[in-house]
Amino acid sequence: MNYTFHWNQALRRLPEMLDGALVTLQVASLAMVIGVAIGVLLAYGRLSSNRVLRTSAAAWVETARNTPALFQIYFFYFGLGSFGLRLDPFMALLAGIAFNNAGYLAETFRGGLQAIPPSQTRAARSLGLSALQTSVHVVLPQMFRIVFYPMTNQMVWSILMSSLGVIVGMTSDLTGVTQELNARTFRTFEFFALAAVLYYAMAKLTILAARLIGWRLFRT
Amino acid sequence: MIEIENVHKSYGSLEVIKGVTMQVEKGEVVSIIGGSGSGKSTLLQCINGLEPIQKGHIRVDGIDVHAKGTDLNKLRRKIGIVFQQWNAFPHLNVLENVTLAPRKVLGLSAREANEIAEKHLVHVGLGDKLKVMPSRLSGGQQQRMAIARALAMSPDYMLFDEVTSALDPQLVGEVLDTMRMLSAEGMTMIVVTHEIRFAREVSNRVAFFHKGLIHEIGAPEEVIGAPKKPETIDFLKSVL
Numbered sequence: 001m002n003y004t005f006h007w008n009q010a011l012r013r014l015p016e017m018l019d020g021a022l023v024t025l026q027v028a029s030l031a032m033v034i035g036v037a038i039g040v041l042l043a044y045g046r047l048s049s050n051r052v053l054r055t056s057a058a059a060w061v062e063t064a065r066n067t068p069a070l071f072q073i074y075f076f077y078f079g080l081g082s083f084g085l086r087l088d089p090f091m092a093l094l095a096g097i098a099f100n101n102a103g104y105l106a107e108t109f110r111g112g113l114q115a116i117p118p119s120q121t122r123a124a125r126s127l128g129l130s131a132l133q134t135s136v137h138v139v140l141p142q143m144f145r146i147v148f149y150p151m152t153n154q155m156v157w158s159i160l161m162s163s164l165g166v167i168v169g170m171t172s173d174l175t176g177v178t179q180e181l182n183a184r185t186f187r188t189f190e191f192f193a194l195a196a197v198l199y200y201a202m203a204k205l206t207i208l209a210a211r212l213i214g215w216r217l218f219r220t
Numbered sequence: 221m222i223e224i225e226n227v228h229k230s231y232g233s234l235e236v237i238k239g240v241t242m243q244v245e246k247g248e249v250v251s252i253i254g255g256s257g258s259g260k261s262t263l264l265q266c267i268n269g270l271e272p273i274q275k276g277h278i279r280v281d282g283i284d285v286h287a288k289g290t291d292l293n294k295l296r297r298k299i300g301i302v303f304q305q306w307n308a309f310p311h312l313n314v315l316e317n318v319t320l321a322p323r324k325v326l327g328l329s330a331r332e333a334n335e336i337a338e339k340h341l342v343h344v345g346l347g348d349k350l351k352v353m354p355s356r357l358s359g360g361q362q363q364r365m366a367i368a369r370a371l372a373m374s375p376d377y378m379l380f381d382e383v384t385s386a387l388d389p390q391l392v393g394e395v396l397d398t399m400r401m402l403s404a405e406g407m408t409m410i411v412v413t414h415e416i417r418f419a420r421e422v423s424n425r426v427a428f429f430h431k432g433l434i435h436e437i438g439a440p441e442e443v444i445g446a447p448k449k450p451e452t453i454d455f456l457k458s459v460l
Contacts, residue, residue, distance in 0.1 A: 123307035126268055127321035127373060128296040137320060141311045
């Protein structure tokens, strides 16, 4: 082996990489927020008695879960581009991950909703709460409690998935920054090892933060 | 007044109520007794529109519960219901369980709702449990909380659906005491129950349900004290 490690060279670029990590967290968090919102609607759609709603929700979930995430991001960048709708790399990446998140979360949420006894809804409705108020104040808070930890996994997945942005020309996130530095220096191993450590740290921090929030949020 | 007129109710092809007619006047306590599957619990769920009916009418203060265009959310403010499974909202503490509907449905401020809720919780003997989560309460306490939750909407009618059936025997008394107190205060109540002694003691009238029909209805001394129909006699023998 005649490869000499140059860790100093990589470590000197750490600030740039940390900036990239921030962008990564930003994309992943936004995609998570959008994914949760759409995921809730899809879960209700799949449980709806309306066939059109049920079928379209199922189509979304099936596509998101059974095609590569890479293709989903591709689609929002090149696919929509060929119809004249041009998204910049950030938006295409965001849309792709949000699409994927929504599909996976919808299934998690559906399970969560089904785990809540129907008598809870009955009790709420009998007090005069409307169907919407019952969902917002009685059913969804209980559902989020049930699915909180599975949701954490999706957030981690969202962070890792965002590295795919590099294929649609994303240069500002952690992978994008790393790829640029690599292209300039050819210190492939050092930069990507350092990036991997940063991804690992972000994933672990997410889980730790979720534990703390969950602990604070869910009193019993 | 609650008017129940020739009500039929089916689940699929299974008819559980086969033409029930009865009236409950303001201030009256009417108990419904009968074996399981006799349709008595189902009738309560029909009265506040939680269950649709196939035939007949139910009117509450003249409002047809099952007519198209009836605002059920509004109607349900008049009618409190307490279930066999107390259905505490597990993510809310005792006070929040009780304030939820007054705040969201009646639009009261947090302070007004808290005041009302506290009053009712003190009334049912839970004044020292306001900030406690329901999972820390006994079944009897959760059931009394459910009663306070219904009362906080200032209903004109209270429906009790076998509220002591899921309780440990030693907890039944505290819930019945709460209901005694309500009836003494003049609350109009329909009480589906297996507690025959209690029914005899608090009711103005007792109705015996059997296979989806009322077989006997009248003063407790008659229906429980001196039943006429063989079905009523058999039932009372089996439970007393």
